[in-house]
Amino acid sequence: MRCLFFEQTSSIPPSTLINSQEMARSSSSSFFFFIFLSSVALCGLHSVAQAQLTPNFYSTSCPLALTTIRTLVRTAVLLQPRMGASLVRLHFHDCFVNGCDASVLLDDSTTIQSEKSAVPNMNSLRGFELIDAIKAALELLCPGKVSCADILAVAARESVAALRGPTWTVLLGRRDSLIANRSGANTDLPPPFFSLSQLTQSFADKGLSFGDMVALSGAHTFGKARCTNFRAHLNESNIDPTFAATLRPACGNSSANDNNLANLDVSTPNTFDNAYYTNLLNRRGLLHSDQELFNGGAADAIVRTYSTTPSTFFTDFANAMIKMGNISPLTGTSGQIRRNCRRVN
Structure with a gap:
């Protein structure tokens, strides 16, 4: 996410x-x-x-x-x-x-x-x-x-x-x-080029744990990303070369292709499931920051668990979403109830 x-x-x-x-x-x-x-x-x-x-x-x-x-x-x-x-x-x-x-x-x-x-x-x-x-x-x-x-x-x-x-x-x-x-x-x-340690710190700064970070990243099991955010990753070592080769023609090296899109999870792009983690095991994480979750680091064990046990991923994701939704909310008389979400009353 x-x-x-x-x-x-x-x-x-x-x-x-x-x-x-x-x-x-x-x-x-x-x-x-x-x-x-x-x-x-x-x-x-x-x-x-x-x-x-x-x-x-x-x-x-x-x-x-x-x-x-x-x-x-x-x-x-x-x-x-x-x-x-x-x-x-x-x-x-x-x-x-x-x-x-x-x-x-x-x-x-x-x-x-x-x-x-x-x-x-x-x-x-x-x-x-x-x-x-x-x-x-x-x-x-x-x-x-x-x-x-x-x-x-x-x-x-x-x-x-x-x-x-x-x-x-x-x-x-x-x-x-x-x-x-x-x-x-x-x-x-957190940008798409962050390392695992940078991702961990970014989430920790918001009161979210390492496990929360790995679970919330599973939101990349649907949605799309622009070429400008994964083009550099296509030439890195922690990506399946065949997978990278399929993406290069449409992204190219020109900024004219920056806004071209591709699915975050081509196996089941319209379903929220655990395919994101299976892709990581096969070095098919589109973003550099995605593949950082399975690159010989502390998140590898969690990725393996989520790839084989979708129920565990679902439970952890739901709990992490509740936790994220409680980051510094305004309550009581703070703020306002906007009549139009685009502008203050």
């Missing part, structure tokens, strides 16, 4: 790499408007003051909140499976910068430098229109009750579950930040 997503198998023909602009066109605003309309229902409007995260935070103030998010996310993922990885990544990129406060969703303004323009996020993060649609639906149902930060947390859970992955109890009650942190996004998100 680091900065990018990509899939691997025994071979990836150049046809599997596609231009990111083509992917962007498929996510039209009309599509999200359609799934937004399909979710509208009635909801109670009683508020409950909470000072800490709890699984039933919206049971009175917006009892259909989770159902609404689930309906919209699962519809979107059904029509475009890649959206699942995009929503998990949005939650990750949010929590690793100032905590899980929806700061990643803020647009530029006269007082805000958006995190969307940070190097790890620019031309890379997606799914904002779907979050907008979910927020608009919830504002109709329960105005001013459901935070954008909670939407991100629940949407990540629903994305994984929709693609046959595990589910977990999302603790709720986060509030939304009034600020963004572009410099933090540039420094706190």
